[in-house]
Amino acid sequence: MKIYPVCENRAFQRAYKKGKKAAGKYIVVYVIKTSDKDAAKTAHGKPVTRLGLTVTKGRGGAVVRNRIKRVLRAAWCGAAEKCAFSGGLDVIIVARDAAAEAKSSDILPELLSLSEKLGVTEANRNPES
RNA sequence: AAACACUGCCGCGCUGCCGCGCGCCCAUAUCAUAUCGGGCGUGAGGAAAGUCCGGGCUUCAAAGGGCAGGAUAACGGAUAACGUCCGCCGGAGGCGACUCCCGGGAAAGUGCAACAGAGAUAUACCGCCGCGCUCACGCGCGGUAAGGGUGGAAAGGCGAGGUAAGAGCUCACCGGCACGGCAGGCAACUGCCGCGCCCUGUAAACCCUAUCCGAAGCAACGCUCCGCAAUGCCGAGUCACCGGCCCGGUGCAUGGCGCGGAGCGGCAGCGGGUCAAACCCGCGAGCCGUGAGGCAACGAACGGCACAGAUAGAUGGCAGCGUAAGACAGAACCCGGCUUACAGACAGUGUUUCACG
RNA sequence: UGCGGAAUUGUGUAAUGGCAGCACGACAGACUCUGACUCUGUUUGUGAGGGUUCAAAUCCUUCUUCCGCAG
Numbered sequence: 001m002k003i004y005p006v007c008e009n010r011a012f013q014r015a016y017k018k019g020k021k022a023a024g025k026y027i028v029v030y031v032i033k034t035s036d037k038d039a040a041k042t043a044h045g046k047p048v049t050r051l052g053l054t055v056t057k058g059r060g061g062a063v064v065r066n067r068i069k070r071v072l073r074a075a076w077c078g079a080a081e082k083c084a085f086s087g088g089l090d091v092i093i094v095a096r097d098a099a100a101e102a103k104s105s106d107i108l109p110e111l112l113s114l115s116e117k118l119g120v121t122e123a124n125r126n127p128e129s
Numbered sequence: 130a131a132a133c134a135c136u137g138c139c140g141c142g143c144u145g146c147c148g149c150g151c152g153c154c155c156a157u158a159u160c161a162u163a164u165c166g167g168g169c170g171u172g173a174g175g176a177a178a179g180u181c182c183g184g185g186c187u188u189c190a191a192a193g194g195g196c197a198g199g200a201u202a203a204c205g206g207a208u209a210a211c212g213u214c215c216g217c218c219g220g221a222g223g224c225g226a227c228u229c230c231c232g233g234g235a236a237a238g239u240g241c242a243a244c245a246g247a248g249a250u251a252u253a254c255c256g257c258c259g260c261g262c263u264c265a266c267g268c269g270c271g272g273u274a275a276g277g278g279u280g281g282a283a284a285g286g287c288g289a290g291g292u293a294a295g296a297g298c299u300c301a302c303c304g305g306c307a308c309g310g311c312a313g314g315c316a317a318c319u320g321c322c323g324c325g326c327c328c329u330g331u332a333a334a335c336c337c338u339a340u341c342c343g344a345a346g347c348a349a350c351g352c353u354c355c356g357c358a359a360u361g362c363c364g365a366g367u368c369a370c371c372g373g374c375c376c377g378g379u380g381c382a383u384g385g386c387g388c389g390g391a392g393c394g395g396c397a398g399c400g401g402g403u404c405a406a407a408c409c410c411g412c413g414a415g416c417c418g419u420g421a422g423g424c425a426a427c428g429a430a431c432g433g434c435a436c437a438g439a440u441a442g443a444u445g446g447c448a449g450c451g452u453a454a455g456a457c458a459g460a461a462c463c464c465g466g467c468u469u470a471c472a473g474a475c476a477g478u479g480u481u482u483c484a485c486g
Numbered sequence: 487u488g489c490g491g492a493a494u495u496g497u498g499u500a501a502u503g504g505c506a507g508c509a510c511g512a513c514a515g516a517c518u519c520u521g522a523c524u525c526u527g528u529u530u531g532u533g534a535g536g537g538u539u540c541a542a543a544u545c546c547u548u549c550u551u552c553c554g555c556a557g
Contacts, residue, residue, distance in 0.1 A: 052441080053441070054441095061178090061458065061459085062458080062459050063458055063459055064458095066442090066443085066444095066445095066459070067445080069441085069442095070148095070149080070443095070444095070445065070446095071445095073149090074148080074445095077148095103446090104446090
């Protein structure tokens with residue numbers, strides 16, 4: 001499973017200002033439709049859903065932050081196996097304090113429930129992929 | 130054996146499964162690249178950290194001189210260099226092994242020293258002594274730094290001579306400082322002798338002396354392609370390069386500079402293609418081993434090794450074994466140090482005390 | 487990642503090396519029938535450790551925290 005990253009600062013700013021959000025114990029999720037300028041497509045021509053991570057310095061040093069980002073990506077991949085996301089979205093995940101100690105298995109159900117709340121999943125549409 | 134002192138070294142290893150970055154090969158789609166992909170190789174530190182010093186490298190024409198500014202501070206050495214390291218001298222601490230020291234100059238000059246105290250770099254409050262006046266208490270003039278009290282600091286300490294009372298005023302001893310000589314040492318310095326002086330502290334106050342330093346930093350900067358309207362000035366100078374200043378030097382038409390307005394982009398910068406491509410980018414004062422030489426830091430010489438290179442930024446999870454796997458923590462142009470953080474493991478040398486022989 | 491700066495009471499700010507002030511706030515009292523205004527008084531302090539000095543908010547040094555600039 002390949003992760004398409006959100007790199008541009010403008011995309012993050014757009015998500016914070018205009019996107020929909022939902023908060024949980026470990027994470028806060030922002031979702032917005034990818035702007036035309038940054039849109040990318042897969043080899044099959046489908047629009048791609050991109051993942052952006054925000055882990056601020058307040059969460060810890062470089063080692064701790066790298067670990068949080070690893071865990072969040074693992075949860076993202078786990079979620080993508082269970083249900084497909086709608087195409088052409090930017091999804092920004094912001095780590096909260098509790099995320100420093102969390103496992104990916106702790107975050108996975110929270111990510112799923114928050115996604116459902118925001119209505120960005122198309123559940124079990126394509127379970128094989 | 131106990132308590133210490135110093136130094137070095139490691140800071141997870143192996144197996145299996147899942148997963149990540151990079152390189153190569155293969156497969157698949159397409160022939161530019163991409164991935165349900167597969168295989169092999171490879172992949173953070175002792176501090177990678179703080180950014181406190183020193184270099185390399187890059188750009189400023191070259192990196193020239195002086196002033197200003199900054200840094201360092203016993204001496205000798207190591208080193209590319211250093212504020213680092215080693216040795217040594219002096220001082221301080223410890224029974225000792227050993228440790229610690231921003232350790233030049235206050236006798237070139239200037240400044241500062243609150244409060245207290247009579248007086249703070251020179252002075253007479255109490256006291257002591259002499260003279261004059263007074264019946265007397267005492268008052269006035271002068272001498273004095275021994276005693277008192279204040280203070281961080283009060284003119285070196287103590288004894289004798291001396292005196293009206295006293296005082297390095299004189300002398301002996303002790304202490305300190307400066308100069309000269311002799312001996313030892315590469316030197317700092319140490320010892321002895323002679324002669325002179327006795328002078329407060331502060332230079333992490335200005336300063337003086339000696340030595341060193343051009344500036345900026347990979348977000349530096351280099352480069353392929355495309356685009357860029359109208360207008361003014363300079364054009365061998367009242368120009369530009371240089372950044373605080375001066376001198377000197379260099380460049381000048383495919384050039385340099387500026388005011389106002391308009392458009393576009395951006396947080397900002399001439400702009401854009403932009404997740405295009407390439408380069409800086411890892412062979413370097415590199416690492417490992419032996420090691421002439423040297424008290425040591427270091428290191429001639431010889432042999433061997435190929436050992437991260439990301440770009441929202443890669444190392445983790447589970448199980449088993451190893452007694453136990455657990456700290457601080459992640460390269461971002463590259464090195465040498467310093468400082469700070471740190472669970473635990475190992476090795477060596479030495480000191481003191483106790484016990485036994 | 488690189489470069490630069492700052493830290494003084496609850497808040498904002500002063501202080502040639504010599505007792506740390508000022509304003510607002512808080513608290514108490516006075517004035518008033520009560521409250522506000524006003525007046526009087528009190529409280530709370532140099533980010534942390536080490537050093538230089540007789541004496542440090544100030545000088546030196548090592549940390550901590552915060553802020554700014556550079557895409």
